[in-house]
Amino acid sequence: MSEDKKKFDIAVKISDDYYKAYLSIEFFSSDVKVKPEEVIRLLKEKNVIFGLKYNIIEAICHNGKTVFNEVIAEGIPHENGQDASIEHLVNKEHKAKPQVLDDGRVDFKNMGFVEMVKEGDLLAVKHPLTKGKNGTTVTGKVIKARDGKEAVFKIGKNAKLSPDGMKIIAEVDGTVTFDGDKIVVVKLLEIKGDVGVETGNIDFQGEVVVNGNVTSGYKISCEGDLTVNGVVEGAELSSRGNITISRGIQGHDAAFITCEGQLTSNFINSANVNCKGDIETGAIMNSIVKSDGKIVVKGKKGLIVGGEITSKSDIEANVVGSEMGIITSIKMGVDVEVIEELKTLTTEVKELMEMHDKLDKSIKILKLKVEQNPEDERSIFMLKKYSSNFLDLDVQLSEKRVRLKMINELVNNIRGAQLKAKTIYPGTRVKIGSTSYYVKYALSYTIITKDKGDIVTIGY
Numbered sequence: 001m002s003e004d005k006k007k008f009d010i011a012v013k014i015s016d017d018y019y020k021a022y023l024s025i026e027f028f029s030s031d032v033k034v035k036p037e038e039v040i041r042l043l044k045e046k047n048v049i050f051g052l053k054y055n056i057i058e059a060i061c062h063n064g065k066t067v068f069n070e071v072i073a074e075g076i077p078h079e080n081g082q083d084a085s086i087e088h089l090v091n092k093e094h095k096a097k098p099q100v101l102d103d104g105r106v107d108f109k110n111m112g113f114v115e116m117v118k119e120g121d122l123l124a125v126k127h128p129l130t131k132g133k134n135g136t137t138v139t140g141k142v143i144k145a146r147d148g149k150e151a152v153f154k155i156g157k158n159a160k161l162s163p164d165g166m167k168i169i170a171e172v173d174g175t176v177t178f179d180g181d182k183i184v185v186v187k188l189l190e191i192k193g194d195v196g197v198e199t200g201n202i203d204f205q206g207e208v209v210v211n212g213n214v215t216s217g218y219k220i221s222c223e224g225d226l227t228v229n230g231v232v233e234g235a236e237l238s239s240r241g242n243i244t245i246s247r248g249i250q251g252h253d254a255a256f257i258t259c260e261g262q263l264t265s266n267f268i269n270s271a272n273v274n275c276k277g278d279i280e281t282g283a284i285m286n287s288i289v290k291s292d293g294k295i296v297v298k299g300k301k302g303l304i305v306g307g308e309i310t311s312k313s314d315i316e317a318n319v320v321g322s323e324m325g326i327i328t329s330i331k332m333g334v335d336v337e338v339i340e341e342l343k344t345l346t347t348e349v350k351e352l353m354e355m356h357d358k359l360d361k362s363i364k365i366l367k368l369k370v371e372q373n374p375e376d377e378r379s380i381f382m383l384k385k386y387s388s389n390f391l392d393l394d395v396q397l398s399e400k401r402v403r404l405k406m407i408n409e410l411v412n413n414i415r416g417a418q419l420k421a422k423t424i425y426p427g428t429r430v431k432i433g434s435t436s437y438y439v440k441y442a443l444s445y446t447i448i449t450k451d452k453g454d455i456v457t458i459g460y
Contacts, residue, residue, distance in 0.1 A: 007032040010039070012046045013069065018137035021048045023057075023072035027064060036061045043073065050140045051075045078135030081148035085127045088183075090117065090176045105300055117170045123159060123183050124168040126151060156184030175207055177224065177241070186224040194230070195220060207241070216254060225261070232257070232265075242277070249273075251287070262293070267301075284309060284317075302422075304328060314418050321425030321439070328425075332417040333433040333450070345404045352397045359390045418449035420460070430455065 007029045013022045021043065025034065036057050043052065051074045060067055117123065132145025155161060156179055158172045170176075174187045187206030194212035195202055202208060207224030214220060216234035225241035232245050234254030242261035249255050251271030257263065262277035273279070273289045282299035286306035289295065294313040297304055302318025308329040309315060321328045366383040369376055417432055421443075428439040430448050437448060437455040447458040 008034065010034070010042060012043060012048060012072070014046070014048065014138060017077075018139055018141065019075040019077050019135070020071055021046075021073035021138045022069040023060070024068045024070070025060060026066045026068075030064065033064055034061050039072075047139045048073050050136055050138050073138040075137045076135050078143040078145040079133040080146045081130040081132040083148040084129040084151035086124055086151050086153065087127065088124045089122050090124075090183075117176055117185060118173050119170055121170045122167055123170055123176060123185070124153070126153065126166045128166070154180070154182040156182040158185035158187065159183050175224070188224075189222075195235070208239075213247075216252065232271075243275075248282075263291075278313075279311075304330075304421075311417070314420065316420045318421065319423045319425075320419065320421045321428040323425060325425065325427035328428045329431070330419055330428060331431045332419065342404070342407045345400055345407065349397065349400050349404055352393060352400065356390075356393055356397055359386055359393060362386055363390060418447050420447045424448070 007027065009024075009026045009028075011024045013024070014020070015022070023039065023043075036054070039057050039061065040052065043049070053072055053074065056070065056072060060070065129148030129150055132147045134145050135143040137143060153161060153165075153168055155168055158170065158174060159168050160171050161167070162169055168183055170185045172185055172187055174185045177184050177186050187204075189202070189204045189206060189208045191199060191202070191208070191210045191212065194215055195210050195218050196213075196215035199218075201219040202221065203219075204222045204224075206222065207226070208220060208222040209227045209229070210220070211229050213230035214228055214232045214235040214237065219236040219238075220226060221238040223240050226237060226239040226243045228237075228243075228245045229247070231247045232249045232251070232255060234252040236256045237243060238258040240260045243257065243259045243263045243265075245263075245265040248266035249257065249268045249271045251269060253270045255271035257271060257273040257275070259273075259275040259277065261275075263273065263275045263279045263281075265279075265281045267283040267285070268281050268287050268289060269283070269285045271287045271289075273287060273291075275290065276292045278293035279289065279291045279295045281295075281297055283301045283303045284295075284297055284305075284307070285303065288308050290310040292312050295309060295311045295315045297315075297317035304315075304317045304320045305322045306326050306328055308331070310331040312333065315330060315332060320330065363383065363386050366379050366386060369379040370383055373379070419430055422445055424439050424443040424446055426439050426441055430437045430439070432448075432450040432455055435450060435453070435455050443457060445460050447460055449456060449458065
């Protein structure tokens, strides 16, 4: 063997993942032979003991030809399991949206309708996780595979889990909404005609669709979305979801609309509107309108005239005010009270953080004292007291930080709040945060916004 070794070179290489071993033999003479047992012995010396390809080893030894990086052993790669996944069989988007026609007009009448489900319909299915398969390297080491992670169904009202735990099923007829990731089936009440003398006031725990008008003096209150396919007169509407009014609000100064979602209406005239989401409409006239989102007034008119319009975000319209100089008040951003709260909270959080650090240092010192002298009753008492105070302080600091973050986001939004319109007439008063601006002459294609504490006008 000592003579043979001079006539060939042999090398074993193992892949980085240890799942393959490669053999290289370079023969320097055609009459040199190497025995399979010698190759196997060399592999074992290199700790290659699993998945040996004996037929390949014998063929290499028999042929006596030079080979480079021939796969001589192959392990079994591990396979991680697939995570379970949830497939929703209903559309998670649940919004009415005006359609922009080819000629540029906006159709507020045909805005789509809700997706209905029947009792027993499937709402979601779970695709199960798979178990991982362990692997073995060419060195004989077992590589543990990861099992897939479980996915958890989140189920709300009027939905239930199937007996096998793999499906969500509707318990009632209605429409599907999502509370975060939680699937909820909302019952639907459909009014064929008007809300008025024949129906009385409506108070419903689900979604309401009115195919006629809501006449003066009547009320609708519902937990779900509210759709009115006619006109809302001097009525009161209250919804914890979205409100969609196809033909508009003719309020006669007696309409009060409260909406916790998005409000979409053909027009708003002589009404009082309070909306937590965005507002999209074709015109706002002589109304008091408040939105925690943005207000977009577009379509053929795209007019805001008279009244008081307040948005914590942007306001966009074609025309604001009128040639007659009708007073139109526009307010954007957060209130002065919010800014004052921001200052107070910033100081409080700073002071709490200083106390937090001092207590933390004191607790560490007391722990050391107790470790050195377990019978030091005073140190033990103070350690318990300081630890309790530290936990209370931690809770206070966490709560105030969350509130401070919220207010900071609100205040930061002031910088981006803007009024954008093709025409803004004199008589328009704009207030952003605590800063006011009065339009003294007609402005064309203008953005009014706040920059470095001052209200500025920018052409576009």
